[in-house]
Amino acid sequence: MSSPAAGRALRYGASEEEKARYHGLARRHGTPLLVVSRERLRVQYRDLQKRLPDVSLYYAIKAFPHPAVIETLAALGCHFDVASEGEIELLQALRISGRKTIHTHPVKKSQQIKAALRGGSTTFVVDNLEELGKLTPWRHRVGILIRLSFPSETAAVDLSRKFGCPPEEAPEIAERAQRAGFQVRGLSFHVGSQSLSPQAHVDAIEQCRRLLERINERLPHPLGTLDIGGGFPVDYELRGFDYDAYFQPIRRALERLPRDLHLIAEPGRYLVAPAVISISSVIGKSRRGGLRWYYLDDGIYGSYSGQLFDHARYPLQFPDGEGPRSPSVLAGPTCDSIDVIAENLDLPELNEGDLVIGRMMGAYTAATSTRFNSLNAAKIVVEEEDFDVG
Amino acid sequence: MKEFQETLYDSISQCFRIDKLYYESKTEHQHLMIFHNAFLGRVMTLDGIVQTTERDEFIYHEMMAHVPLLAHGEAKEVLIVGGGDGAMLREVRRHPGVERIVMVEIDAEVIELARKYLPNHSQGAFEDPRLELVISDGMEFVRNCEAGRFDVIIADSTDPIGPGEVLFSDDFYAECHRVLKEGGVMATQNGVPFFQLDEVRTTRRRMGRHFADQTFYSAAVPTYHGGIMTFGWGSDEPALRQVSEKVLAQRLSEAGFQPRYYTPEIHLASFALPRYLLDALEE
Numbered sequence: 001m002s003s004p005a006a007g008r009a010l011r012y013g014a015s016e017e018e019k020a021r022y023h024g025l026a027r028r029h030g031t032p033l034l035v036v037s038r039e040r041l042r043v044q045y046r047d048l049q050k051r052l053p054d055v056s057l058y059y060a061i062k063a064f065p066h067p068a069v070i071e072t073l074a075a076l077g078c079h080f081d082v083a084s085e086g087e088i089e090l091l092q093a094l095r096i097s098g099r100k101t102i103h104t105h106p107v108k109k110s111q112q113i114k115a116a117l118r119g120g121s122t123t124f125v126v127d128n129l130e131e132l133g134k135l136t137p138w139r140h141r142v143g144i145l146i147r148l149s150f151p152s153e154t155a156a157v158d159l160s161r162k163f164g165c166p167p168e169e170a171p172e173i174a175e176r177a178q179r180a181g182f183q184v185r186g187l188s189f190h191v192g193s194q195s196l197s198p199q200a201h202v203d204a205i206e207q208c209r210r211l212l213e214r215i216n217e218r219l220p221h222p223l224g225t226l227d228i229g230g231g232f233p234v235d236y237e238l239r240g241f242d243y244d245a246y247f248q249p250i251r252r253a254l255e256r257l258p259r260d261l262h263l264i265a266e267p268g269r270y271l272v273a274p275a276v277i278s279i280s281s282v283i284g285k286s287r288r289g290g291l292r293w294y295y296l297d298d299g300i301y302g303s304y305s306g307q308l309f310d311h312a313r314y315p316l317q318f319p320d321g322e323g324p325r326s327p328s329v330l331a332g333p334t335c336d337s338i339d340v341i342a343e344n345l346d347l348p349e350l351n352e353g354d355l356v357i358g359r360m361m362g363a364y365t366a367a368t369s370t371r372f373n374s375l376n377a378a379k380i381v382v383e384e385e386d387f388d389v390g
Numbered sequence: 391m392k393e394f395q396e397t398l399y400d401s402i403s404q405c406f407r408i409d410k411l412y413y414e415s416k417t418e419h420q421h422l423m424i425f426h427n428a429f430l431g432r433v434m435t436l437d438g439i440v441q442t443t444e445r446d447e448f449i450y451h452e453m454m455a456h457v458p459l460l461a462h463g464e465a466k467e468v469l470i471v472g473g474g475d476g477a478m479l480r481e482v483r484r485h486p487g488v489e490r491i492v493m494v495e496i497d498a499e500v501i502e503l504a505r506k507y508l509p510n511h512s513q514g515a516f517e518d519p520r521l522e523l524v525i526s527d528g529m530e531f532v533r534n535c536e537a538g539r540f541d542v543i544i545a546d547s548t549d550p551i552g553p554g555e556v557l558f559s560d561d562f563y564a565e566c567h568r569v570l571k572e573g574g575v576m577a578t579q580n581g582v583p584f585f586q587l588d589e590v591r592t593t594r595r596r597m598g599r600h601f602a603d604q605t606f607y608s609a610a611v612p613t614y615h616g617g618i619m620t621f622g623w624g625s626d627e628p629a630l631r632q633v634s635e636k637v638l639a640q641r642l643s644e645a646g647f648q649p650r651y652y653t654p655e656i657h658l659a660s661f662a663l664p665r666y667l668l669d670a671l672e673e
């Protein structure tokens with residue numbers, strides 16, 4: 001059913017049941033839509049818990065900052081990675097205690113620090129002494145995680161260029177922080193998002209293990225936490241990614257750590273990407289230079305913004321198209337030429353009102369969509385049922 | 391939420407069982423709860439921090455009201471900044487010599503909630519004819535107040551992050567000093583020094599700039615977790631700290647009420663500070 005075209009998974013047609021579900025949603029709510037499945041979220045959370053058994057999971061709210069997602073995960077015991085006042089407010093509105101959070105943004109205004117403390121978020125990530133200085137007025141209240149940089153070639157989104165100190169600087173930061181009266185909880189890193197090889201995590205964990213050993217020999221207060229960040233990938237290509245093979249070496253690396261170390265991860269994508277689909281409609285078509293062009297009511301400035309910011313290629317499904325296929329272009333609704341979702345697609349003929357389904361569209365989609373052309377963002381609808389993810 | 395877990399410190403946290411939730415604020419910007427705990431009675435929390443409980447509030451309110459009032463001995467005009475739950479007012483009005491009590495609270499809703507859900511705190515104190523209740527920012531009030539108006543100022547503030555922040559500022563102490571009469575005294579809530587030594591240092595620096603005699607006195611309020619809490623003390627009259635036990639006892643008996651925590655002996659002893667605190671202040 002799935003056929004990769006230019007690195008993108010495509011699926012033609014759909015079962016009657018699926019078709020009825022998509023069209024039902026479109027009729028009830030209008031398009032463009034983003035549909036969240038609570039059940040798929042639960043499946044993802046439990047799956048990751050099983051794969052990283054001794055690790056406390058802190059969902060990175062930034063990936064899809066929606067109350068229904070937060071609430072569903074909180075009910076399973078999930079904790080939260082927050083990076084802004086707005087994210088803390090989301091949690092407060094749901095009465096989720098700040099004790100279930102860590103504040104992971106390495107750079108913050110003093111106003112944000114105060115807002116975080118008022119929200120009960122007391123663990124802060126820093127990667128230099130300058131930033132540590134900002135926390136000095138609250139040094140007796142807060143806990144510190146020192147973020148290290150481990151650049152990775154196998155991640156789709158590098159997160160070590162902008163943040164993280166070189167690992168060799170960590171002992172000095174830890175020592176100076178303790179001398180200044182801070183409680184240093186431990187180390188953290190983020191190997192980059194959509195990190196396709198487990199080696200990045202394995203190497204980082206191993207380096208942290210050695211660093212912690214060195215630091216804890218010297219400092220009066222041992223560091224007791226390792227935060228292994230996020231970055232766990234999802235299968236955008238729908239080629240049957242081998243998650244067992246991916247997580248096993250990471251688990252092995254974790255098993256070499258001292259048993260009493262607190263382990264934390266900050267997954268965003270892995271939990272939420274498969275839990276959301278996009279439903280958009282064909283709103284116009286034309287023929288340009290021998291190609292068929294279809295214009296949708298969602299695009300690069302909307303839910304598909306992750307194709308630009310997040311380098312993702314979402315699997316697409318065409319439940320309505322039948323008949324012979326020809327080279328086609330899928331474009332978004334704005335007036336800008338870069339608003340093209342995909343080119344060189346072999347598509348059956350589509351008509352106005354036909355639906356296009358974007359799959360695996362939970363992570364960094366709605367989160368980064370814009371209001372360009374004063375178009376409304378896709379409406380977010382929350383459903384209980386799971387999707388057929390394959 | 392069936393439990394309240396305090397969020398003051400990253401590595402340590404006290405936890406109270408919520409036996410009945412009476413009230414929870416619905417705004418995103420502050421989180422206020424009033425609930426019942428089988429041991430503590432009614433408890434009020436704000437932004438994850440215990441504000442007051444029925445079981446131990448008497449220690450805090452008696453020490454903050456009676457120590458400055460009885461040290462002064464003839465206070466007529468008293469200013470309470472904050473104190474929306476009404477318990478400070480309840481203690482101040484037990485002094486018959488006090489002619490006027492101005493209470494400045496920034497949040498009218500806190501007063502309404504406390505009257506409704508914490509009636510034992512105010513015990514009818516809001517009906518006292520000597521009370522002038524002002525709903526306003528405490529900083530604004532003292533800034534616009536004429537000089538030399540009050541004998542005693544009591545700053546019953548919340549945590550130094552949030553709306554209470556300004557009540558720990560240099561400017562606030564300066565304005566309080568200005569609106570105090572000669573021989574007047576101010577007392578402030580100054581946190582638990584075992585966990586937050588910096589608060590004592592900062593207050594010494596800021597308050598000490600404006601008062602000839604600045605120090606702290608202490609009491610252990612069990613639900614302000616962490617041992618003794620400190621009260622800031624500022625006056626230009628060092629003799630207020632030299633009043634004898636006998637005179638204090640005399641004044642208390644003239645006032646004609648029975649405290650549950652306060653005694654003249656405790657009054658005098660509460661100014662004795664542990665070595666680690668003295669060291670921090672001498673740095």
Ligand SMILES: Cc1ncc(COP(=O)(O)O)c(C=O)c1O
Nearest residue numbers: 060104193230231266267268269
């Ligand atoms: C600090 C931090 N934690 C967690 C995440 C979530 O990463 P992912 O979605 O790759 O799991 C990010 C993503 O940008 C991040 O910056």
